[in-house]
Amino acid sequence: MDISRLDIHNSDTPELCKSCEVRHKGMCGALNGMELTLLSKHTRQVSQPAGEELVGESTDIDAYDNIMRGVVKLSKTLEDGRQQIVGLQFAPDLVGRLYASESPMTAEAASDVDVCRVPRRILERLIDGNPELRKRLMDQSLRELDEARDWMVTLGRKTASEKVASLLLLIATHLDPDAEGERRVFDLPVSRLDIADYLGLTIETVSRQLSKLKGEKVISITANRHIEVLNFTKLRVRAG
Amino acid sequence: MDISRLDIHNSDTPELCKSCEVRHKGMCGALNGMELTLLSKHTRQVSQPAGEELVGESTDIDAYDNIMRGVVKLSKTLEDGRQQIVGLQFAPDLVGRLYASESPMTAEAASDVDVCRVPRRILERLIDGNPELRKRLMDQSLRELDEARDWMVTLGRKTASEKVASLLLLIATHLDPDAEGERRVFDLPVSRLDIADYLGLTIETVSRQLSKLKGEKVISITANRHIEVLNFTKLRVRAG
DNA sequence: CATTCCACTTGATCTTGATCAAGGAATGGC
DNA sequence: GCCATTCCTTGATCAAGATCAAGTGGAATG
Structure with a gap:
């Protein structure tokens, strides 16, 4: 993967990034408002109709999807087909298990969805160099953990x-x-x-x-x- | 809180830290093996008998507990008393919701437990200055998220x-x-x-x-x- | 316009796990 | 050792939710 063209900096014109007005050049959603522009041919906007799979359970993760519009459902399936939805994600969440090579679950467009797709290596590199992004993703992970545990109460009791x-x-x-x-x-x-x-x-x-x-x-x-x-x-x- | 005496460095003799042989001077558990010694009067070893509460639901978090021995159970309770255990933690996990001022759940010693207790501000400062510790805690959070979602399948299906x-x-x-x-x-x-x-x-x-x-x-x-x-x-x- | 299809609703019955109730076994105090 | 207490097991009955079985209604298709 060619990441030599990667250029990370605090943007002087962060407005460009809002709602992905500059497609293929800005990262939006959770990454928006960071006043950060990633100029890279690797990042691109993707639209998925409802029902379409973003990442399959136990498949390789090669990109993260930053939700800009729509709802994504995360689910796990037992061998005999019983299914459990383990989370819903809304804009501006980032979809995808950080730092894992294999996805522990399926991510699927619940409604029609627009995402900004960032290749895995690129995002991971971005995280290393950007404390604010790191904090933001840590916060999302911890919030998702809180939500998962809240939902365990709902499921169990x-x-x-x-x-x-x-x-x-x-x-x-x-x-x-x-x-x-x-x-x-x-x-x-x-x-x-x-x-x-x-x-x-x-x-x-x-x-x-x-x-x-x-x-x-x-x-x-x-x-x-x-x-x-x-x-x-x-x-x-x-x-x- | 006096953190002026805080001294963080990679220890030349990390062995001292193993199993908290040097009490009140070393951080162990998840923080062990980091080849890192925190010399501070603030960190101390605490033993709790089974059943004792470490942190209460909706109470202020003023310290994190690094489990060195024993099992900690995390639970949430509905107003009418229905209870759901939302996780078990084992050595060398860190107990406590990072970056929150209030605990979203109760943490209680399931068995007799020994922990290394680190004041909240001190650990948060440590994290900022220490990429390896940061990565380690991020990994723990993401693992806990995976476990919570696995358990949702168990609870629901x-x-x-x-x-x-x-x-x-x-x-x-x-x-x-x-x-x-x-x-x-x-x-x-x-x-x-x-x-x-x-x-x-x-x-x-x-x-x-x-x-x-x-x-x-x-x-x-x-x-x-x-x-x-x-x-x-x-x-x-x-x-x- | 009729037809098909799909998602959803509603009803009847069954099953799993809850509740109620009693008793047994381990633990702690004296 | 004995008693009280707490924790666990087992049995009988009950009810919440699953399963089975028909529908209903709206959107898409010819």
């Missing part, structure tokens, strides 16, 4: 009803972060099967719990995926 | 029987790492209740599954806590 409420709460927080008061509006980025696989339930149970929340006027659902939270306080109480 | 086998496997790996062939011997560092809280089960179910494994001659149990694995291959198959 909550009822089906609490699990579903917890997931709605999680998604609402990410997809409608600025909302105030009782109302939240968003589109579920995942299918009922994905929800079930995230919560350790079956699709039938998920469906029943959503119907129950609908019947109790905590949420309203239109077109299967469009959720309107009517009573956020109640939803939080349900989540335990 | 495995049966009671598979869960219990998975835990025995996990503990055997840590407490009898050098064993070869089919036999493994160790003492459970945790009670049945802890096992249940780690697996998202009840003590009754755990007890029944252990009895089943005993009946099938996969393990033998003496004095409640002493486990002898008779057929490691079978145990691995059971773990799914």
